[in-house]
Amino acid sequence: MNAAARFEPRDPHFEQRVRASFARQAAMATIGASLESIEAGRVVIVLPYATALTQQHGFLHAGMLAAALDSACGYAGSTLMPADAGVLTIEFKINLLAPAQGQRFRMVGEVIKPGRTVTVAEGRAWAIDDAGRERLVATMGATLMAVTGRDNILH
């Protein structure tokens, strides 16, 4: 994946903007996800394991992984957008590489290609066990759209 450092943000206040937007994502609070870090082009979200989020075998449900990874990718894209732009996900694809077992999960979203209208990002989800060992459990490719001039889609 990319070294995020090479991206030049257009909005110097991207971190506050992303933090405020994430706080309005009720779905993230519902599943217990929180922001670990925000850099230009890179956002990390942490999700503790919870039985309330499992599928039938007791693993984290793929959709819950996808939800947190989608937010990580979307906000990674948002860090590079203008201050007045909202971000929408056009599409994403997720590959589930291994059963999502662990004490907690770490979702890393990174911008591959920023664009005026369309931005492409990639995500990695790592399962972390009690001993702190990490295992790659999912990869995501996401296409994002910057939306401006629509009052109901801001940030």
Next chain:
Amino acid sequence: MNAAARFEPRDPHFEQRVRASFARQAAMATIGASLESIEAGRVVIVLPYATALTQQHGFLHAGMLAAALDSACGYAGSTLMPADAGVLTIEFKINLLAPAQGQRFRMVGEVIKPGRTVTVAEGRAWAIDDAGRERLVATMGATLMAVTGRDNILH
């Protein structure tokens, strides 16, 4: 999409099996999703709108849509699998076509191509407003794997 009627299930008790497995998906209870119907090769899940499931603009979070669609596609595949097989999602892709606004959402998962090991399914998510009008808000393409002989992955 396909007329599901042409598929011949290998397990005559697929409906009970899917119903029991869905009941063990804690994530579906957490988001409030329920089974509407189960046929050979086709499963419908209903998800009421809830502010607890929203993203920053008040629409249903794409990950919540994806979670319910993934379950619809996975269980559609499961209906055609042998009685002793567990179903895992290898990957899925979701396209978000319109903001997920509505009173409730209807997720239809259908098998496109069943297989001994790999099954391909497609999903459609419809938003339904107070007047009962439906609007297509997302499409999914999913690849599923039938897993047998692993005690921790059953049904």
Next chain:
Amino acid sequence: MNAAARFEPRDPHFEQRVRASFARQAAMATIGASLESIEAGRVVIVLPYATALTQQHGFLHAGMLAAALDSACGYAGSTLMPADAGVLTIEFKINLLAPAQGQRFRMVGEVIKPGRTVTVAEGRAWAIDDAGRERLVATMGATLMAVTGRDNILH
């Protein structure tokens, strides 16, 4: 998939426009693909089997299927775009359902959701044998972008 009839084209001359653009796609001539039909929101391309297009087992190479399906989806989207717009593929996903064996292949691209900037289309590839029997061998989901005001990307 959709009944294409419900789409209202913005450019009454979409058929000539698509036909002229397809004629400029040298890649389609190279692989031997031709247009079968053009309707508003729906384009069909035919590709005869040729050993020059095979992978190592003698089946049609997945990339050749993808190329013709991508053109079918892209031009399906183009039929609904304004006369001065060029169409670019943002991304596509293809599922290979069965070995691509046959005398010829029929690629159907259909618009699922047209948009001012972003259009979503789906494709189906059918293998046709000597007796005329059809078999679904691939499905595609594609995201397209309408590009205007760039002289090097017209139609």
Next chain:
Amino acid sequence: MNAAARFEPRDPHFEQRVRASFARQAAMATIGASLESIEAGRVVIVLPYATALTQQHGFLHAGMLAAALDSACGYAGSTLMPADAGVLTIEFKINLLAPAQGQRFRMVGEVIKPGRTVTVAEGRAWAIDDAGRERLVATMGATLMAVTGRDNILH
């Protein structure tokens, strides 16, 4: 992407096997693609620009990029498979990041997660101009299947 070095191939002769299989892919000869390098879990393919491979704006057709990237990903997976396994692509997704303009293209396929049945790989396509400058033009995520015991699908 991954450092390929950490993968332990099961077939010590993977390089000859991949080279022989690639030589049987008539589609690669047709488009002019050649193997640049083969390592355990990583394969690089080079494709010179040719007007015969273009879409309507004179860029390389997305399907031609996809064909070479699919082969790079598939053979990257194949390097880690047993000597008697054939490799089939289950699905791939490609994001087109920039118009595919250049003197030649370099496709890098790398395994993200090898598996007994299912392997996940990622691809990157770089356009290289006359001055040797590289630009990332496409990313791919591919799911591959190892097939054994079928005489018509070997290597």
